[in-house]
Amino acid sequence: MDRRLFLKGLTGTACSLAAHPMMTTVTLAASDGSAPLGDHRLIVVILRGAMDGLDLVRPSGDPLFAGYRPTLSANQGPDLTGYFSLNPTLTGLMPLWQAGHLGFVQATSTPYRDQRSHFDGQDILEAGTGLDVPNAAVRDGWLNRMLQSVPGLRAQTAFAIGTDSAPLLQGPAPVSNWQPDLRLDLSAQSRLLLDHIYHDDALFRDAATEAVSLTESIDLSRMDGMASPGAGGRLADIERLTDFAADRLREDTRVAAFSLNGWDTHRNQSGGITLPLRRLERVVLRMSEQLGPDIWGKTLLLAMTEFGRTVAENGTKGTDHGTGGAMLMAGGALKGGRVMGKWPGLDESALYQRRDLMPTSDVRAWAAWAMRGMYGFDRTLLETNVFPGLSMGDNPGLLA
Amino acid sequence: MTQDKTTAAFRFGYGLPLPALAPAEPASMLAALRGPDTMATTYPGPRLDDLTETLARADSMLRTSRRAETAEANAARQDYRQAIAQLEGVTLMAAKTTFARALDATDGFRERLVQFWADHFTTVARSRRDSPLPATMVEEAIRPYITDRFADMLKAVIQHPAMLGYLDQSRSFGPNSRIGQRRTKGLNENLARELLELHTVGSGYTQDDVTQMAALLTGLTVGKKGPTFDARRAEPGPETVLGTVYEGDTLATVLKALDDLAENPSTAAHLARKLAIHFVSDQPNPDLVQALTDAWRISGGDLLAVTESLLTQPAAWGKMQEKARQPFDFIAAALRALGLDGADVMRMADDVFREVILQPMAAMGQPWQSPPGPDGWSEMAEAWITPETMAARITWAMDMPQRLITPLPDPTALMTRCLGAHLGERLAWAVPKSENIREAVGLVLASPEFNRR
Numbered sequence: 076m077d078r079r080l081f082l083k084g085l086t087g088t089a090c091s092l093a094a095h096p097m098m099t100t101v102t103l104a105a106s107d108g109s110a111p112l113g114d115h116r117l118i119v120v121i122l123r124g125a126m127d128g129l130d131l132v133r134p135s136g137d138p139l140f141a142g143y144r145p146t147l148s149a150n151q152g153p154d155l156t157g158y159f160s161l162n163p164t165l166t167g168l169m170p171l172w173q174a175g176h177l178g179f180v181q182a183t184s185t186p187y188r189d190q191r192s193h194f195d196g197q198d199i200l201e202a203g204t205g206l207d208v209p210n211a212a213v214r215d216g217w218l219n220r221m222l223q224s225v226p227g228l229r230a231q232t233a234f235a236i237g238t239d240s241a242p243l244l245q246g247p248a249p250v251s252n253w254q255p256d257l258r259l260d261l262s263a264q265s266r267l268l269l270d271h272i273y274h275d276d277a278l279f280r281d282a283a284t285e286a287v288s289l290t291e292s293i294d295l296s297r298m299d300g301m302a303s304p305g306a307g308g309r310l311a312d313i314e315r316l317t318d319f320a321a322d323r324l325r326e327d328t329r330v331a332a333f334s335l336n337g338w339d340t341h342r343n344q345s346g347g348i349t350l351p352l353r354r355l356e357r358v359v360l361r362m363s364e365q366l367g368p369d370i371w372g373k374t375l376l377l378a379m380t381e382f383g384r385t386v387a388e389n390g391t392k393g394t395d396h397g398t399g400g401a402m403l404m405a406g407g408a409l410k411g412g413r414v415m416g417k418w419p420g421l422d423e424s425a426l427y428q429r430r431d432l433m434p435t436s437d438v439r440a441w442a443a444w445a446m447r448g449m450y451g452f453d454r455t456l457l458e459t460n461v462f463p464g465l466s467m468g469d470n471p472g473l474l475a
Numbered sequence: 476m477t478q479d480k481t482t483a484a485f486r487f488g489y490g491l492p493l494p495a496l497a498p499a500e501p502a503s504m505l506a507a508l509r510g511p512d513t514m515a516t517t518y519p520g521p522r523l524d525d526l527t528e529t530l531a532r533a534d535s536m537l538r539t540s541r542r543a544e545t546a547e548a549n550a551a552r553q554d555y556r557q558a559i560a561q562l563e564g565v566t567l568m569a570a571k572t573t574f575a576r577a578l579d580a581t582d583g584f585r586e587r588l589v590q591f592w593a594d595h596f597t598t599v600a601r602s603r604r605d606s607p608l609p610a611t612m613v614e615e616a617i618r619p620y621i622t623d624r625f626a627d628m629l630k631a632v633i634q635h636p637a638m639l640g641y642l643d644q645s646r647s648f649g650p651n652s653r654i655g656q657r658r659t660k661g662l663n664e665n666l667a668r669e670l671l672e673l674h675t676v677g678s679g680y681t682q683d684d685v686t687q688m689a690a691l692l693t694g695l696t697v698g699k700k701g702p703t704f705d706a707r708r709a710e711p712g713p714e715t716v717l718g719t720v721y722e723g724d725t726l727a728t729v730l731k732a733l734d735d736l737a738e739n740p741s742t743a744a745h746l747a748r749k750l751a752i753h754f755v756s757d758q759p760n761p762d763l764v765q766a767l768t769d770a771w772r773i774s775g776g777d778l779l780a781v782t783e784s785l786l787t788q789p790a791a792w793g794k795m796q797e798k799a800r801q802p803f804d805f806i807a808a809a810l811r812a813l814g815l816d817g818a819d820v821m822r823m824a825d826d827v828f829r830e831v832i833l834q835p836m837a838a839m840g841q842p843w844q845s846p847p848g849p850d851g852w853s854e855m856a857e858a859w860i861t862p863e864t865m866a867a868r869i870t871w872a873m874d875m876p877q878r879l880i881t882p883l884p885d886p887t888a889l890m891t892r893c894l895g896a897h898l899g900e901r902l903a904w905a906v907p908k909s910e911n912i913r914e915a916v917g918l919v920l921a922s923p924e925f926n927r928r
Binding site: 192214242245251261262264265268269271272273274275276278279282283285286287390391 | 601856864905908917921
């Protein structure tokens with residue numbers, strides 16, 4: 076949190092500043108340098124709408140695959156393991172794969188089964204509960220429950236970013252929120268006057284100071300350099316969001332969460348999934364650039380979704396709601412270059428209800444091993460408090 | 476401007492200036508509540524009956540689009556999308572209606588009471604198809620009952636399709652019922668738990684009470700023609716809830732249990748405290764809470780009597796501004812301050828209404844009718860006044876008024892008009908020093924005294 080930027084923005088009116096009552100009220104929030112969570116950075120990205128894991132990481136080596144998906148198996152992308160290939164839109168991620176900074180989990184899911192509702196599926200994914208129906212009594216998210224077990228946490232330690240509320244960070248532990256569309260375009264005089272009228276009300280004074288400085292810091296530091304060739308407006312939004320997260324993660328923030336939408340590809344999927352994939356790719360690549368090698372080396376990004384999609388493509392060249400899905404992991408902290416998870420195969424008898432990829436692992440177990448590896452949380456805490464009812468199973472050795 | 480008039484407008488209404496003829500002291504406010512609900516006829520709200528056909532069409536088209544051959548499925552999808560657009564249009568209209576009523580009502584207190592009870596019985600649409608259901612529940616099961624017995628409101632709400640769907644009652648089957656046995660389906664405790672925890676007693680029940688309540692509620696569901704009791708889903712009784720045994724698998728038995736919950740002394744204490752928190756203070760005066768509890772118990776949960784008690788307690792008046800206006804109240808009060816009325820809101824194009832009101836409300840932390848859980852919106856000022864939501868409030872205050880009215884009002888006059896006795900020295904000092912009218916108006920609307928109530 077750099078309040079100095081806020082101050083710098085005000086010095087232009089120095090002439091009137093000296094006699095102004097606000098001078099006594101600006102507080103410089105010096106970071107105390109303590110980091111209750113250590114050095115590792117955890118970024119959780121929720122892919123809303125049920126991302127098709129079989130299109131992200133394709134089992135092209137299985138002859139059955141092309142039979143299930145005549146149009147969606149065309150245009151093969153770069154090879155990953157000799158059996159799996161990467162979606163061609165994501166070719167830009169190959170250098171990270173080769174460096175071991177990118178990995179995937181196949182055939183994973185939450186405990187949610189059968190109803191295949193986005194709403195319930197996302198509730199369960201973010202609540203992190205072990206039930207396969209949403210538990211209305213659980214109103215905090217699993218990432219917040221992780222934070223609740225950390226003493227001395229400040230709100231800046233964790234950020235929920237973006238206009239979709241991020242239920243997985245919701246709960247009693249202190250968390251900051253930020254939305255990219257909020258721009259405070261205030262004259263210097265207005266800032267002074269706002270400070271004056273909030274002076275006697277601590278709640279408003281603190282919130283407003285932070286509000287102005289949060290939006291200030293992003294405007295001041297990143298107004299240019301956002302437009303990259305060929306980037307549509309929507310990709311620019313994603314970049315702004317990523318840059319904000321990276322700014323915070325370079326400083327005191329250790330946990331960030333946000334959502335990427337648009338994965339519900341019931342029709343013409345090969346076209347429809349392209350933009351969401353490009354956004355995901357942009358987030359990963361730009362995050363690694365913006366964090367720089369040191370911080371990226373301590374970072375793990377987990378991208379997860381509420382459930383996967385049907386193995387076979389439907390009558391409209393898309394896929395419908397399924398069960399087993401995939402996860403993407405990235406970061407220098409990752410021991411990547413692998414497609415993890417037990418692969419159940421595509422034989423009809425191996426499918427869940429003869430239609431979906433059979434889940435062979437619990438999404439929560441991967442997140443739990445990441446938290447354990449990065450922050451050293453006790454296994455019992457993870458299996459009872461953070462993810463009630465989870466059995467983490469064997470250590471998959473996620474970290475480099 | 477007297478302190479009492481200011482308090483009436485801030486604490487029990489949607490702000491200053493009060494509409495002409497608006498009651499501003501307890502006796503006339505109560506008289507208005509006893510009188511006709513004029514806003515319900517001036518700006519009618521959505522009715523479930525009027526939507527039945529569209530909902531059925533959406534369902535049938537969705538089924539066809541999944542089953543039929545391509546050409547027929549495409550046509551069905553088209554029809555489905557039309558039906559959904561129609562339903563979402565109803566939702567948007569209902570949102571405008573809520574603002575219009577808040578702006579035009581002479582008895583703003585009635586609208587505030589509706590808002591309180593709608594939040595107490597929170598429902599959130601589970602799909603785009605269901606988007607108008609919460610508004611129909613407020614219109615049919617809450618609004619008509621705010622001066623009646625709480626038991627009657629409770630029974631209307633618990634049987635409403637919005638609630639039955641939101642808290643999964645429609646998916647709950649008695650494991651030993653005829654349908655439960657045949658399809659091996661079981662209980663869903665969602666509604667039973669919230670009924671005890673949130674809607675009525677609040678504490679003093681066990682998991683057994685929840686499970687028994689869930690068994691007792693089986694049979695309540697949404698049929699083709701609306702809410703119904705289906706004995707084939709009902710768990711064969713008897714069930715025991717909070718020590719009372721309920722026999723007979725009929726709707727009458729369920730309603731008897733709801734009557735008992737409404738009359739439970741814990742319900743009185745729970746709701747008295749909740750009313751005091753919502754209307755007066757996040758940390759309410761214990762005497763005020765006790766007075767409301769007593770009024771509730773003596774009257775058997777007569778909401779008019781409880782309301783009268785609230786309005787006549789000295790602790791409910793006075794200057795303190797301890798609560799934050801929620802985003803809905805903030806925007807309604809700002810529109811009122813700027814001189815907009817209900818007709819102006821009803822006239823707004825849909826995209827303008829979204830941009831000027833709904834999206835900013837979401838940025839301020841209150842997306843329309845989508846609270847995070849069945850416990851509704853937070854009452855605590857700290858939940859609403861955070862850095863990112865303050866950024867949204869300040870931005871709205873500085874930018875939106877000029878899009879809503881030209882020319883902007885004189886800021887000094889505005890300040891007096893919309894703050895009355897709450898206007899503080901700091902704001903009065905700062906407003907005339909703004910560089911331009913736009914920012915001066917922004918200061919007034921962004922001020923602590925405007926954002927608190």
